[in-house]
Amino acid sequence: MLMFIVRRLLQTIPVIIGVTFVVFFIMQLVPGDPAVLLAGEGASKETIEAIRDQLGLNRPLLVQYFDYLTSVFRGDFGVSLKNSQPVLDEILVRLPITVELSFFSILITIVLGMAAGIISAIKPYSLKDTTVMIVALLGISLPSFWFGLMLMYFFSVKLQILPVAGWDSILHVILPALTLGAGGAAIVARMTRSSMLEVIRQDYIRTARAKGVRESVIIYKHGLRNALIPVITVVGLQFGALLGGTVLVESIFAINGLGRMIVDSIRMRDLPMVQGGVLVASLVFVVVNLIVDVLYRFFNKRIELN
């Protein structure tokens, strides 16, 4: 097991380097010249050139990349082109907000998703099952910006029980987390259901019944533990979707998180900021994937044997 974790850790190194590479070069392809942007409208050619020199934008791309790479490994993500503040400082302010939002939405994904999946699986093709699955289908197909606005309209504007936007109290978390977690919950619900139905058909469930085990114990003790194995993978994948989702949801609910920072920076052509933001987001994703892999392995010891 330890060996497995070490091996997986080593595997993440090339992934991280690859990420920096892709992030760096994609930003080069984005139209718009940061030097022009920084110099402001109607600046002279000389000024722009001077800024270029100062930022090192005139050097060959590969040199710029390696320069960037080494400073990143030193913890230096550069300074914002907009306000000359270190990028890392800004990220460290924004990241906890996004992590908090992600945490609550993944919680919703897991709890809501699995509960719905189990309810469906206990009596397949019943009214309950059909209702849950239709709701889940809606959850997958509704775009989150629309869903977010609808939630906002009902709970904040009409009922006025939850705040419209911002990020101050725990109440502020509910709507954005729900918006962000709903799609994932729907996918997890469907996955849990099909995985449960698969498990319920297994011979060992019949053995448990033949032993006289209560039906509820069969579901939770004998069924769920086995059914969870594929669900863990799906939950892990949801983290990836989550990162994209935060960008949208933070914009809708005016939350100053990492996602919103990246969007704003793109608009400003604030290159170092975007690079830093995307890089940190990718690192989080890599780490989460690692954790999911280890968990999966822990839950399913049998794969070690094969």
Added chain:
Amino acid sequence: MQGAADKNVLLEVEHLKQYFPVKTDSLFKPKAYVQAVDDIFFKLYEGETLSIVGESGCGKSTTGRAILRLDEPTAGRVYYSGTNILGLNKKEMRKLRGDLQVIFQDPFASLNPRQTVKQILNEAMAIQDVVEKSKRMDRMFELLGYVGLPPEALDRYPHEFSGGQRQRIGIARALAVNPKLIICDEAVSALDVSVQAQVLNLLKKLQKQFGLTFLFISHDLSVVRHISDRVMVMYLGKVVEIADKKDLFDTPLHPYTRALLSSIPVPNPELKRERIILKGDVPSPINPPNGCRFHTRCPFVTEKCKTEEPALRELDTNHMVSCHYAENFK
């Protein structure tokens, strides 16, 4: 059976080894291998049926697959009509596959569910190019006749047939390319007894009709007794005994063979036999026991068995056995 001397050797297996690497979790531990087949020898004579019996993990199916190079063997030589087929390149091997056919246990898994019987047979003939295109249709009807299926079967799909009929399709496909040797890997194990009897009769009939040689791999000793001329018993990747059927069933010389024979439940309640019940499980083929591989379960084990590996030696005419004390069981 005639003496071995006046028969042609069709297939000769020498020093055949099949090791499969096992994944280890540590980078520092030495790589482990499943020693599925470990240095075995045997000859297969033209027109005979040689059976390989043994329990799961003994290497009987691996042997069959290694001969056909379905899994590339680790080491050894397999001579077919004088040439070592393990040395052939892909093209030469493909040509030879027409001579060497195989029938598997689960005919459903080995027949393409989206092909009709006609397509299945056609494909087999086309790959080996044994029959001219214009004559293939006639040939197909002929093949169906041999295996006892009606001509209408041609346009149907495998799922429309029962297990026994599917096995007949598998046999027809093997026959389509005029093979010399057919390896039957647990070919009747999945069938009910009454159907099994039909398929066994069919195999025997076809063998006579076309002069086929069978390598019959099975765990069922009653079936083996019925169909074989000679029988080879394997245990943990080694040949423990090989003899003419009658000798093997009447005077088994290896303690494992004796235990195996006495373990078979016999459908005759009047018959009270002395049963040898072996203790424990078959050891893992990853780290097989030293000395004689059977010593951990053998009721007659001595110190010598734990350290010294017995050679496969000829104790009677055509009766080879690998036990230090085989003479005592005569």
Added chain:
Amino acid sequence: MTESNKPILEVKGLKTHFFTKRGVSKAVDGIDFSLHKGETLGIVGESGCGKSITSLSILRLIPSPPGKIAGGQVLFKGKDLVTISEDEMRRVRGNEISMIFQEPMTSLNPVLPVGEQIAEALRMHQNMGRKAAWERAVEMLKLVGIPSPEKRAKQEPFQLSGGMRQRVMIAMALACTPEVLIADEPTTALDVTIQAQILELIKDLQNRLGMGVIMITHDLGVVAETCDTVAVMYAGNIIEHAPTEKIFANPRHPYTQGLLDSLPKIHEDQEELQTIEGSVPSPYNMPAGCRFASRCPHQQPICHEQQPELIEQNDGVKVRCWMYTDLWTVKMVKEEAVK
């Protein structure tokens, strides 16, 4: 086996049907048998004959829908298991009537330690505490001959061999000392030397614990070696039911005869095996007459018209065949007369 005692389990006219889109499949269609304390009853037949469905029906483990017990009674200690509540049924399962299955590989929960899987039944049925149940589970593992049971109890099924898993299944089934053990093809997935161990183990435990055993199998060899009485099933019916020696020495029903003849014999040489021509009728569309009639070498018009009853002969052998009725003798005599 004591004939005079009342049977502990009595199955009367049991019918289990499956209601599917294709129609009604009469998998088990009116079977009767009884089991005494200490007796081993074999139920034998080829795939699809209904033997496994019968065993599952006794414990009401038929997947429903589409399966349903459509009629009959299963009498056990004065109760009819077909009609008692689900809660009562649950108290019978694994406690008074236990079952072991064919596939030891898939019949144990892969993520629970085997000791826990045994202890679970004890906690449930015997009101044992966690510790006591665990100790008893280890004891059971020892009883079924698993070496170092304390260590094995903590292991998960994938760490055990096939033979050991089947021993665990047996330990689990017998933990609450049931009165009836149903063994559904308990050795089919095992190698012969391991099969011999397991059959010996079941026999030994039966002698010690005195339970009745129903042995479901397709292997006539297993029947001959373990059973006191045998019921042969064909297409959802019992077609012959007799003491084991009688069935093997003198099979009455043409199907039983055919089945025995088609076996390759381990002690003699035959050039060709006997076969049974034709195939089993579809369970969706059973013939009106005898279900074996179309394959029977002795078939007569009456066989196709009306289904024969399972009738007890003078020597206690029960057989479902017109050949053993007065009708047949009368008809034969008539035919003789015509000639």
